[in-house]
Amino acid sequence: MCDVDDSVKTVSSGTQKGSARRPTQADVARLAGVSTATVSHVLSGRADRTGAGNAQTRARVERAMKQLDYRPNWAGRALRRQRTGLVGALVSAGGNPWRDSLITVAKRELAKRSLDLVVFPDVGADEAADRLADLLDRGAVDACFMVHLEETGDVAERLARSPIPSVAFAEGDAAGLPTVRHGYAEAAAEAAARLRERGVRRFMIATESMGPGHSLWRDVVDPIRTALAEGAADGVSAEHIEIDYRISADLGPLDWASLEAAGPEDPIVLLCSSDRLAIQIAAECERRSIDVGRAVGVVGRGDIAEAAERRLPLSTLGTSATRYEDVFAALAASAESGEKLDAGWEFPWHVIERASTAAIGRRT
CATH class of the missing domain: 3.40.50.2300 (Response regulator)
Structure with missing residues (x-):
């Protein structure tokens, strides 16, 4: 049984001995000094949109709810509102x-x-x-x-x-x-084409293991191959390697002999299907004393913080111009109204180049 102060006892004084009447929105409104409509608005999330006054009102209502140990009857509310x-x-x-x-x-x-x-x-x-x-x-x-x-x-x-x-x-x-x-395929093609135009001739496409019809074919492998095919006459090659990735990646299938022999004059670029795979590949390259950023380039996908915060930050595919909040705000409004959404959103990905490829293919 929770302790309450005198103001709460006054609200509950009409209850029968040995029983505790459940506090109502009217009780909360009376204690907070607001209308029951205001309490309802706070509970529905419609209050506190703008202005200090609304924020103060919400704070008073929330303090009263806590003081009364008020718990909204969501089941009843859902039944009434369907x-x-x-x-x-x-x-x-x-x-x-x-x-x-x-x-x-x-x-x-x-x-x-x-x-x-x-x-x-x-x-x-x-x-x-x-x-x-x-x-x-x-x-x-x-x-x-x-x-x-x-x-x-x-x-x-x-x-x-x-x-x-x-x-x-x-x-x-x-x-x-x-x-x-997000235009994943366009971003993957952009990365491959940019590096090919800088003179890179050898590429490895590293993806997690995937079966026929997997989205990585459409979003990563096929667009990269198409972008690099334009340079086939100049000796551009691309090898696709599937990596078994469970708790960690099995990097055995990578051609480590070629990677260890690569140099700034004839570099190899690894285009990876995810940042987490790129991070592990870059770490193994560094463990083998491979010169990442000059002899071997590594590009991830997804722009996670760990890729950008490494000692040698990794290039990646992603975007900082997302407004997912707008998507979910619109979906929330539709959930309340019951009306379906009639328009979508586009947040195009692009190449975010960092130290792992910035010098690759450039002549100093």
Whole structure:
């Protein structure tokens, strides 16, 4: 039983002996000195948009809620509004730093409107997709977003048929859903073409192991090969190596003899499918005393902090001009209104060149 002060006891004085009446919004409003409508606005996230006055009002309401030990009846609220207050995130198995940061942004932005995020992992599996379809049919969430699942079964089609607002982080077809696109293929081609134009003739494309139809073919391998094909007559070559990546990368398949023999006059550039793979390759090169940045270039993908903060910062593909907050603010508004989104977003990736390639192919 929590201790309360005299003002709280006065509110509860009408209760029967031995029982504790659950505090209401009216009790909170009375203690905070505001209207019940203001309390409702604070609970819905619509208060405290601008101005110090609104912030002070919110603070008074929140102090009163804490003092009264007031807990909103979200189940009743959801029943009245025919809303659950939940937004679903549909993702594939496993994680990566970029997706984890995206989920963090989503949680933060949705919380501003008192919405909670529920992550549905591994929805590409048939059984998981069936469970997801059942949840959507039952209205278990008010809105959804999917992250790079356009090649996975019929997830996008099921989501498009659902009546709830949805958005897809996707490069390929997403069954007509509004999309958030980054232009991964264009960025990969830009990196390869830029280095080829600087005179680099030898490339290795290092990717995690992947089967036929994997998105890395479309987003990384194929656009790089196409960009380098224009220099084939000048002796440009590109070898694709698949790396078994679980807890750490098995770098055995890389041609270490060629990498160790490379020099500034005839460098090799490794174009990697992720920053985490590029970091491990660069570290192993340095362990073998390979001159990264002059004899061997390394380019990652994803622009994670660890790549930029190394002793020798890694070049990468990414963008700093993302406004994912805008995406999730729009999705939150749609979750409240029930109206579907009708437009998407583009946050184009580009080459972010750092010390691991800045001097490669340049004549001093």
